[in-house]
Amino acid sequence: MKYKIFFISVLSILIFSSDLFTQNTTGTIEGIVLDKNNGTPIESADVTLLNAADSSVYKGSTTGKDGKFKFQEIPYGKYSLRSNFVGYSTVNVKGIILNSANNKIVLDPVKLSSGSVTTEEIVVETEKSAIQFEGDKKVFNVSQNPMNQSGSLIELLKNIPSVSVDADGNVSLRGNTNVKITVDGRPFGLDGQNRSQLLEQIPANQIESVELVTNPSSKYEAEGVSGIINIVTKKTKVFGYNGNLSLNAGSRDKYNGSLNLNLKNNNTQFFTNYSYSLNNFILTGGTNRTNNQSTTENLFTQIYDGNSRIKSHFVKGGLDYFINQQNTLGFSVTYQNSERSRGEITDSRSFDINNLLTSSTLIDYNLSAKNNTFDLAVNHIFKFKNPKQTLTTDAIYSQNNNEDNGFTRENYLSPTGQNPGQIMEYSRIKDKDFSLQSDYIHPFTENTKVEAGYKIRMRDKKNDYSNRYFDYTTNQYETNSNLTNNFEYRDIVSAAYLQFSSTEGIFSYTAGTRVEHTGTKSLLVMNNSETKKSYVDLFPSANISAKLSKSTEMQVSYSRRIRRPGMWELNPFVNASDPNNYFSGNPGLKPEYTDSYELSLIQFLPGTSLTPSLFYRHTKDLISRTRVYIDSNTTLTSFANYNTSKSYGAELIFNSQPVSFWNLNGSISYYKTEIDASNISSAYVNEGSTWSGRISSSLYLPLQFSLQLNYFYSGDILAAQATVEPFSSFDASLKKELFGGRLTTTLRVSDVFNTLKFKVNINNDVSYREQFERKRDTRVITFGLSYKFGEADKNQQRRRRDSNRENQGNDGFGF
CATH class of the missing domain: 2.60.40.10 (Immunoglobulins)
Structure with missing residues (x-):
């Protein structure tokens, strides 16, 4: 309080x-x-x-x-x-x-x-403002933030207004986890179930800015109900060669280092980044579950302690070739490789209705995992005689491979005399993603233009899963045929859009529509069960803005969005690595659709910018988790479509510089959610409100010191069956620049008060009540060094050209 x-x-x-x-x-x-x-x-x-x-x-x-x-x-x-x-x-x-x-x-x-x-x-x-507004995007420039000189991308996102990250690494935008996240506009495997792990393995010091599009227009992919978060990685604009080397060490064995190299001349730009990280974490948590329907069993409890170790490599390289004034060709390759290990000891106990112990087990679980992601992109930009008339073509291929080996040993302490249960699990996921996109911009006048484009995206996902148990009769491991299967999923999304934009006096408006055809096929290999779906959707969008004065602008926007179920949500495999908590997908899931409305104001005051917003979202066939009892001590978590969901609220984003050496920015938001899942159970109708906020204070002190303090708070988060309890964190960072800014030292303390945790209450089900909590060691002290080198002038770049070509390159596109 x-x-x-x-x-x-x-x-x-x-x-x-x-x-x-x-x-x-x-x-x-x-x-x-x-x-x-x-x-x-x-x-x-x-x-x-x-x-x-x-x-x-x-x-x-x-x-x-x-x-x-x-x-x-x-x-x-x-x-x-x-x-x-x-x-x-x-x-x-x-x-x-x-x-x-x-x-x-x-x-x-x-x-x-x-x-x-x-x-x-x-x-x-010039040093960029912490927050910039570019049309329908909010851009948060994070490269100079001392908090981001160490740590991961997931930690960086915790300090972005409108974005929340819980203790499990789940990212939400305005309270909704159905957000599309891209890196440099590309998927990079972030559409899969390992998104939080991938975000955790991308170093924060490789990030230039974070772009938020809360109500995307029709030129964007329609996927992502609450909007789009695009991560922009660093790529220098400075001529010559330059680079940066950074090393960081944190408490409890957390280390990372990175190297950036850039080379740019008149016609060519080459860049490459490499980073390595090694992180060890301590995990704690527990479960308390009360059975309201059983006449014998009443209470089930679990307490677990564990640790995890993550080692990762991240490499990115690229080349931009400026062929001539009309043509630019770009290539980039990104590769990420990681190894994870995890060990947990879980103490599980069951009690009857008289609160007497009926069973007690000690579960020893160990996981070894490997993951790699490969991303290749080719980009071509053609500029016509009018440099604002452009044709852009992008081809992107991404591949993500994940392999898990798990071993569970369940030791029965009470009643005694039972052989321990031993289970070996193996899971392999292969995810391939290819897209081809072309966008055309045709300006009719200085203030009027038409944009059109086409995109085709093809995804191929495969999941092989095996579950083997130790049979004491045969004295060997036997395959559990009920829990072993292969699942394949493919989809093709073809899209075309047309968008018109114009400015008349103080008014600017954009209107367009997008057509997407989706074809999906899923196959359960063991029983040859195949499901096919094909559907066509229209996604209109509109945006009107009025520049009321030099310092005030108002915007109103509408868009229709879609969220297609992911493979892990469709996959009917039953994961039984925890004998008391099963997990399975639902192949019958339908896509969910959202109509989104937003009204915002941008107000510039002396040394301050304020952006208040009102938003409303109506969702049909909401995809959400459900949890049910399958026996007296075991639950099954799966997915279902709820009837509807309504979310509406207000948000304020601010950026202020009260004095020249002090900058403040942050956000505060309040929203209410109403969920109707009466199609699942009459009890699953819930509503509630919550608020969240953050504030970041940067002080530029004498002797090249700077101090940054960040605080974040999230109130209750509502679901049909459950409520996520409030969580918060407070971070502090001190930076010192030496040798004219070439060497930077950073001391950072994250989650100073050790308050960041994930706690859920399942309190809207007539059959049972449950509370579970998870936490890891988020309070970390990190010391970092960063060194800049190279011949480039950090304040300016120069390019010489013949005077008779002076007007040809004034394109405003940065090429």
Whole structure:
């Protein structure tokens, strides 16, 4: 409770104190123009400030006797600058971003060459704001965050507004776990059941930004009910060669290191990243289950302790080749390999209705697993004479292989005299994913365009599973035919979309529709049971925004989304690695459909941006877990389609810089969920509300120190049968830069108060009540070193080209 009061107080002070600042959404851009040969100031040189979006002239000026120029009261936005003088070269300065975090920009000296007919281009690399808004995307720039110099991607996501991560690594967006996650726009095996393990094996220091699309338009794949989280990995824009080496060591044997190398010249960019991690975890938890229907058995309890060890390698390499002004070709390869081991000792006990012990077992479970993911992507961009008219083609192939070997030994302590049960399990999953996509943009005018595209995606998944038990009669392991099978799943999704966008005065609007045809086939090999489905869906979308003033913009949007059941949800295998908790899929699952509505406002205040949003989601045939008794001590967890689900709520995202050395950002959200699963049981009708919030404080201290504090809280999360109890975490990080920023040291403490855990109450079933809890050692102290090297200028990059080609490359696409 004290954390809730503290958190609410901090947010209230932050929000209401914004009125104390004088409103100002403008800044200044200044610099000096010099003669490149002798370094003397150039008087009366022309300096023109242009809007980056359309290259229109915003303001012009000339330099004074000292060669200096200054543009004042410039609205926040993206700009470029052009400087020239008779008898001298022309210099274009691009990438000037004016915002609350950078409201006074002093450019490096602009140097003109006398007697030259070339045009020199300078791209300014200003430090990006922590939060940026780009159309229907919210972009969170995380590369400079000291918290992310160590740890994994799953830990990074915990600090992203609107995103929640529980103690089991389940990621949700606005309280909904049905979110599509991609890496650089590619699946990377994250559609499977091992998503949390994969996210945990991607190092946080390889990430540039996280993009959230909470109500995607029709040009996006329709998969993902609550939206899309796209992880953008690092790729330098700086010319020359450069790199970064980082090493981190954490308490209780947690280590990772990474190496990044980049090389870029006029026509080619090459990049490669490698990281290695070794993490050991301590696992604890337990279960208390009360049987309401049995006349003999009443209470079942489990307490378990365990440990896990994860070793992983992550490699990414790529090449971008700028063939000419019209053509760019890109290649990238990503490979991830990991080995996991896990051991648990579970004390299981059963009690009768008189609370007397009826049985007691000690279960020893050991797992050895291997996983590898391979991802190959080819991209081609063609620009027409009008550089805003483009044709983009992408081909992506991903393959994920997972192999598990498990051994369970159940020792019977009471009653005595029984031979221990021994079970050997083997599971192998092969997942192949191929997609081919083409997107075309045709601008009719400066403010009107049509986008169209086609995509085909083919997935092939296979799961081989065997269960063998030790037979004391034959004194050997025998195959359990009831729990052994092979399952195959294939689907093909073909899609086409058409989208129209235009701007009229203060209004901008986008409307489109997407057509997707889905064909699926699943096969249970042992009994040759085959299921085929084929269906066509329409996914319309619309977005209207109004720029009410220079500092205020309002958006309203609608989209229809789908969630298709995954292979692990369809797979009818019964996993019996825990003799008291079985798990199985449901091959009869239908896809779920969601209509999503959102109203948001973007408000810029002095040194602060506020984004309040209202959202509503209506879901039909919701896919969710169910849990039922199959005997007095054993439950079966599976999946079912619920009738409907309704979610609605409000969210506020904020980013503030009260003073130059202090930055605050975060979010707070409240939402209510109503679930109707009366088609499963009349008792499965539930509703409830919850709230969550986070706040991140960054202090830039003297002597190149910086301190960051993060706090996150999530209230109750509702399901038809159960409620997930609140959980929270508090992290702290101290960073020190040395040798001009080339060497960085970081000290980080995650989950300082050791409060992050996963606790569930199953309290809406007439047959039983259950409470289970899981936790691992989330409180970790990590020390890290990071060293930057290379010849590139970190503030700017230069590219020379012939003046008669000056206008051909002004494309705004970054190529």
